[in-house]
Amino acid sequence: MSRRTLKLGAVLLGVGGPGQHRTWLDPEIPADASVDIDWYVARAQEAEAAKFDLVFIVDSQFITPDSPHHYLSRLEPLTLLSALALQTRNIGLVGTATTSYNSPFNLARRFASLDHISRGRAGWNVVTSGDAGTAGNYSRDEHYDYATRYGRALEHVRVAQGLWDSYEPDALPRDKEAGVFLDPTKLHALDHRGEYFSVVGPLNLERSPQAHPVIFQAGDSEEGRDLGAEIADAIFTHAATLEQAQAFRTELRDRAAAKGRDPENVLVMPGIFPIIGETDEEARAKQDAILGSKSFERALKELGRPFGWHDFTVYDLDAPFPDVRDAGERSFRTQANAISKLARDENLSLRQVVERFSQSWSSPFVGSPETVADAIQAWYDAGAFDGINISVNVPSEFALFTDRVLPILRERGVVRREYESSTLRGNLGLPEPENRYAAARAAAPQDEPVLVS
């Protein structure tokens, strides 16, 4: 079977990476890029010109003065993506939205609206909110524990999928001559009563071009991987080493298969941060400059984020890393525990942890265009990922990737030359979900009424 081409996403102003702290300082980038719609339009159009599958918008709803600069003030993802929809034609529009602090009816409706407006290019990155402080903005004293976070997430997505099926594909004949707008036998109430949500339905919006917007999932814990295997068309994750990435993808595919899904329909797409120079040396020097530009003080503060913005400035830097795992329990627990474990295993001081995590980081994709293309292809061939979400915000650096790296990969048949489809699902090579009621109708004997609306 011929494998898909490597899928490409462009993360706009998002998720970490070595240079995030100084993005706003870059002379090429307006200091207020995160609220400047023109800036986003230009980036999306560049990515589309390079035949990217999608732009990706990350999100949060909680800030402290130490939050990453572009997180302090930024546009809400779906409002942003809807504005991009009519400024682009082929590129997918993937927005992050949390199942912890939204109702399924509202989110199902908004993503389906985006899918209509973009003519089939909407995607939803399902998250549970990592920052524990988010709870305080939604009338809660505390963030949900992991079981509840992921329990809600699963039920939330299932309800949304049910709502997206409210209208069968041919439920709205809109026959002006016959005067028939609706076939009421093909409009269905969901009547969902679950652990976290009760939703009667139907959704007041017909089937959108993709039937269901593409579902991404981001969250690496046991619970998160289980959710991804269950509901995701694609997984947004990290990838530190080839071996880790291979293992992650294999595990996700196995989990999906164990749930009766075709693993080919679960794409693993980690975020990557290529650093490209004319030569490998130039690229490595670029990386060193980026890493060196982050102050220790800032790195120390940012270390607090996975631990619920724990304040690490109160500790002795040269004493053993403090045991603050509890602080991460309702935040980014997986990341907090990984940091704590490494510190314990290697007996690191707080200072060493800060250095390890933000100042001696090294991208697996650093080098000349040829080197970076080779590395991407090698990982791809080794089954480390189905696609990559590129986090490069500086336009000239992004251009190095599109103009120097992509042509090499295109020449080798690794990435596409032209869009295959006008929908995101089509470009990702994902099947279109069947309408549950139409499917039941097709399966049932003709004269037996199976549907209750």
Place this chain on the structure above:
Amino acid sequence: MSRRTLKLGAVLLGVGGPGQHRTWLDPEIPADASVDIDWYVARAQEAEAAKFDLVFIVDSQFITPDSPHHYLSRLEPLTLLSALALQTRNIGLVGTATTSYNSPFNLARRFASLDHISRGRAGWNVVTSGDAGTAGNYSRDEHYDYATRYGRALEHVRVAQGLWDSYEPDALPRDKEAGVFLDPTKLHALDHRGEYFSVVGPLNLERSPQAHPVIFQAGDSEEGRDLGAEIADAIFTHAATLEQAQAFRTELRDRAAAKGRDPENVLVMPGIFPIIGETDEEARAKQDAILGSKSFERALKELGRPFGWHDFTVYDLDAPFPDVRDAGERSFRTQANAISKLARDENLSLRQVVERFSQSWSSPFVGSPETVADAIQAWYDAGAFDGINISVNVPSEFALFTDRVLPILRERGVVRREYESSTLRGNLGLPEPENRYAAARAAAPQDEPVLVS
């Protein structure tokens, strides 16, 4: 003092009116207009060409097979308006959102995002949801009672306004040379703990071009009028007769004044349905044709809506109108009670009520362009309204208004020739809200710290 010009809104596919049931049948309108973004773009651009202040999108989140055709399947208002933002330059973008089934943090963020994206043209029509069945889509067995609905609405808007003030106007210096992105003393947590919501803040979005998006309010009960007088920049309402409209506007202004507000800053803008012909007779014939085209059966079903979609088909049509006021208690109570009262006062049968409410309705704005212009001006001069929200969906009929009625009003100085401002607030002649923290800072002695973030 020179009065404002008459303000103009265009309601796209919305709220009742004599012809709504047959809009989808019109050969000029795509049968799926309510989900066709191109259709909305064209209508918004036409309204902008005619120097309208705003387009207005109504909303609901509950349908039955008997819902108005274009309500059965339609785009979510903010997703829709954001797509329009980059296709227009001057026209305001007002979307309906319910305080009953949204969280203030999410709505505040989405409207502020729209305000950034549109460069100052966002408006929020605050409603509490009229259809009692909406509750079932949001994990509730029952819709809130009126006290709760409007209590939540007031607190919700106050929280949103607080969140919009999170960043003082100069809180983000973003000085690349000095390396200063944020002035943390000018970023404020709201720390709201109220009856219905607890919201810590701050909002993760800086002050938008209008500081606060323009607030509309729609809901005519005692509670609704009180809310409007308290929080609204503009009121969306009905206007059946000149006297009613004058009384409503006077009352709203008095209520606003009693709350210490300048009544000049509360614009009353009812929805109106002009029916225009070459001659008065032609226009009246048009109206008769529209009214005559609605079947009694459909009118009988639609009568159920204010009463929580009560099923009136079970009653004897010629018996006295049934007492079903309870059914309207958590829906459109004001409208349900008005219908019930009229039926009692005039001893009407169910059949007569149906006829009165949908088949012998008469617009106060029917006639030749001159007649309609005269009527609008007369009402305006008599203080019946500050502006009007025109509900005319058929493009050729809308063109009759813009091309034949507006030039007369323009000639007389009643409506504008050119936009005065690039923001909706500016065009409506409304002041820009002051940031509460900056105001406190300005009022306080220089050396006394007054702010806690």
